[in-house]
Amino acid sequence: MELHLHRLDYTQVAIADHDGVVTCFGMKKGEAVPVFKTLPGAKVARMDLGGAVGTPQEKIFVCSGSQVRGFTKKGKQFLTFEANLTESINALHVSAADLFVCASYIYNHYCDCKDQDYFLSGDKINDITCLSSEKLPHLIPVLACQDRVLRVLQGSELSYDIEVPGPPSVLELFNKDGGEEVLYGTTDGKIGLVQIGDCDAATKWEIGNEKRKGGILCIDTYDIIGDGVNDILVGRDDGTVEVYGFDSSSEPTLRFEHVLTESVTSIQGGCVGKESYDEVLTATYTGWVTGLTSEPQRAEAVQGDEVRMSKETQSKIEALSAELEQLQVKVLQGREQYQQSSQSSTAVSAVPVFSINDKFTLCQDDASYSLTLEVPTAIDNLLLQSDVPIDLLDVDKNSAVVSFSECDSQPNGNFLLATYRCQANTTRLELKVRSIEGQYGTLQAYVTPRLQPKTCQVRQYQIKPLSLHQRTHSIDPDRPMNRLSLVGQFSFAEIHSWVVFCLPEVPEKTPAGESVTFYFHNTFLGTQIEATYCKGEGHFKSDNISTISILRDVLSKEATKKKINLNISYDINDDSVSHTLRMIHPKLEYQLLLAKKVQLIDALKELQVHEGNADFLIPEYRSILDESANLLEEYKKQPAHLDRLYGMITDLLIDKFKFKGKNVRTKVSSMLEILDHYDLNSLLDFFSEP
Numbered sequence: 121m122e123l124h125l126h127r128l129d130y131t132q133v134a135i136a137d138h139d140g141v142v143t144c145f146g147m148k149k150g151e152a153v154p155v156f157k158t159l160p161g162a163k164v165a166r167m168d169l170g171g172a173v174g175t176p177q178e179k180i181f182v183c184s185g186s187q188v189r190g191f192t193k194k195g196k197q198f199l200t201f202e203a204n205l206t207e208s209i210n211a212l213h214v215s216a217a218d219l220f221v222c223a224s225y226i227y228n229h230y231c232d233c234k235d236q237d238y239f240l241s242g243d244k245i246n247d248i249t250c251l252s253s254e255k256l257p258h259l260i261p262v263l264a265c266q267d268r269v270l271r272v273l274q275g276s277e278l279s280y281d282i283e284v285p286g287p288p289s290v291l292e293l294f295n296k297d298g299g300e301e302v303l304y305g306t307t308d309g310k311i312g313l314v315q316i317g318d319c320d321a322a323t324k325w326e327i328g329n330e331k332r333k334g335g336i337l338c339i340d341t342y343d344i345i346g347d348g349v350n351d352i353l354v355g356r357d358d359g360t361v362e363v364y365g366f367d368s369s370s371e372p373t374l375r376f377e378h379v380l381t382e383s384v385t386s387i388q389g390g391c392v393g394k395e396s397y398d399e400v401l402t403a404t405y406t407g408w409v410t411g412l413t414s415e416p417q418r419a420e421a422v423q424g425d426e427v428r429m430s431k432e433t434q435s436k437i438e439a440l441s442a443e444l445e446q447l448q449v450k451v452l453q454g455r456e457q458y459q460q461s462s463q464s465s466t467a468v469s470a471v472p473v474f475s476i477n478d479k480f481t482l483c484q485d486d487a488s489y490s491l492t493l494e495v496p497t498a499i500d501n502l503l504l505q506s507d508v509p510i511d512l513l514d515v516d517k518n519s520a521v522v523s524f525s526e527c528d529s530q531p532n533g534n535f536l537l538a539t540y541r542c543q544a545n546t547t548r549l550e551l552k553v554r555s556i557e558g559q560y561g562t563l564q565a566y567v568t569p570r571l572q573p574k575t576c577q578v579r580q581y582q583i584k585p586l587s588l589h590q591r592t593h594s595i596d597p598d599r600p601m602n603r604l605s606l607v608g609q610f611s612f613a614e615i616h617s618w619v620v621f622c623l624p625e626v627p628e629k630t631p632a633g634e635s636v637t638f639y640f641h642n643t644f645l646g647t648q649i650e651a652t653y654c655k656g657e658g659h660f661k662s663d664n665i666s667t668i669s670i671l672r673d674v675l676s677k678e679a680t681k682k683k684i685n686l687n688i689s690y691d692i693n694d695d696s697v698s699h700t701l702r703m704i705h706p707k708l709e710y711q712l713l714l715a716k717k718v719q720l721i722d723a724l725k726e727l728q729v730h731e732g733n734a735d736f737l738i739p740e741y742r743s744i745l746d747e748s749a750n751l752l753e754e755y756k757k758q759p760a761h762l763d764r765l766y767g768m769i770t771d772l773l774i775d776k777f778k779f780k781g782k783n784v785r786t787k788v789s790s791m792l793e794i795l796d797h798y799d800l801n802s803l804l805d806f807f808s809e810p
Contacts, residue, residue: 125412156195170214183209243267249291264288292339305336334358342389355384487644506536508561513552560585589640591625595648599663600695606658607687669775
């Protein structure tokens with residue numbers, strides 16, 4: 121069944137916003153009319169609806185800092201509850217008299233505002249929901265945690281956990297009236313459904329993110345299609361709104377998609393603008409409330425070359441024109457007042473304050489970092505500066521014009537200076553960068569919006585020594601592994617801080633217990649790491665000898681800063697070198713073939729023009745001509761990809777012999793000659809030479 125929805129912009133407000141204002145509005149004759157609006161206060165992190173069991177969920181609960189407030193639908197405040205947490209509440213769920221709140225690592229359960237349960241999570245908590253069902257003996261809280269795990273609790277204890285394919289960012293009950301199924305969305309854009317039991321769980325289905333859309337920020341369920349089955353409404357951080365429906369199979373299919381210009385922070389299904397017409401209601405980062413309605417849009421009457429608008433449409437346009445004129449007058453008056461006051465000798469120019477919604481995440485699909493910057497007002501320009509070598513990759517959604525400045529890595533430490541000049545009304549910018557493992561430092565983004573007087577904010581992002589690694593639940597134990605061991609007078613917290621410095625996705629808080637084990641895989645090559653450490657000891661395993669070399673260098677440097685002596689030992693497995701070369705082989709072979717095809721394109725096009733057609737060419741060359749646009753685009757999107765692979769093989773050679781106490785830099789030129797006429801067996805033979 122095909123779904124048609126039409127966009128309606130209702131209003132721009134700050135709904136439970138950064139200024140702490142809670143706004144409630146109703147609809148009257150198709151217009152948004154305020155019902156109540158609270159006074160400004162601390163930033164509101166979350167909002168939830170609640171009420172007694174079996175009654176409409178009409179009570180509004182919001183959290184600011186460590187405080188929870190409750191309002192009736194008329195705006196009367198009936199609850200102020202101080203949770204007395206050391207951190208701000210970032211997740212909230214209300215179920216009748218039960219209140220569930222989460223700070224970064226802490227979960228608390230209150231019943232009638234009295235302490236019930238407490239749990240300390242191993243990684244950051246992003247969201248919480250709670251199941252109640254006749255089949256379940258009690259309320260079951262479910263936590264979405266950053267380490268790619270859903271933690272299911274019983275009281276103050278962990279009952280069990282569920283591994284999911286990405287860091288879960290949002291949870292939603294599949295059936296709001298109760299049930300055992302929970303929907304989750306991840307920061308890397310995947311969606312899934314799990315069935316929660318008292319002792320274990322089962323994954324019902326998962327939807328990947330092959331098209332590399334944005335991360336999931338919000339999910340709701342509502343029968344928008346009208347077939348009697350709840351559909352799944354999804355809002356993403358790149359502005360995409362999606363509706364997934366169910367056909368005869370039990371797996372969802374995409375039925376509708378619409379792209380807004382800002383990240384979608386909230387999504388709900390219901391009747392809003394007009395009775396009997398369902399719609400998807402969304403709120404965006406800057407406060408736009410937009411509806412996607414199932415109401416058919418009436419075509420305007422056409423007479424000759426003129427379009428006759430309905431009275432309703434005419435009145436809306438007139439009201440908007442009048443409002444626009446009033447705003448223009450206010451802007452001119454404000455500008456004149458500013459100019460007059462700025463000429464005074466006692467005038468002080470106030471720096472405009474603006475917030476930045478930013479995200480710096482590793483993309484598993486192409487082993488690159490995605491940097492997303494969103495500002496409530498239009499962005500004028502963005503300056504990127506890096507003190508480590510990184511590559512900027514093309515992003516299709518990015519319409520900004522980029523220019524590069526020459527920079528001297530010595531003595532200023534600048535490896536990249538790039539400026540993005542944005543088009544008018546650009547409030548969101550997405551960039552992609554790729555780092556080199558072993559080279560670490562800081563990427564800085566200077567964001568300048570279109571505000572007067574000109575002001576700029578700086579955001580810093582750490583490029584870690586093993587920046588292309590990602591947390592995983594397990595590794596392959598049968599691979600040939602190299603081992604690195606550290607022994608010294610260091611605390612558990614100290615070695616944990618060193619691991620946080622080296623590897624992404626490690627929680628900053630020192631884990632509970634006496635020891636911990638983390639697993640990682642390299643998103644570019646597929647190699648892996650096992651890190652186990654405790655007070656006074658650290659043991660690291662990897663099938664890539666270069667990874668062990670980087671860990672040894674960085675960990676010993678960090679220990680030296682603290683004036684801690686380390687006893688370092690290692691066990692090198694020579695089979696791991698050929699294993700790593702075989703993992704590089706398909707990528708290298710593909711890139712060499714791609715480069716060869718791109719080199720042939722111009723010559724083949726000349727032949728085609730000269731002969732009038734390409735029929736005389738062999739099928740392989742005709743295929744290159746047919747795919748020339750795609751080949752050139754792919755080649756353009758992967759700058760220095762071949763050089764990157766050559767660099768990895770060079771590092772592998774140097775690191776292999778470095779652990780044996782030999783300097784083989786003189787052999788690098790011989791190896792590069794083999795790579796110029798690449799053959800895997802020849803390369804393996806070269807590496808096996810003593």
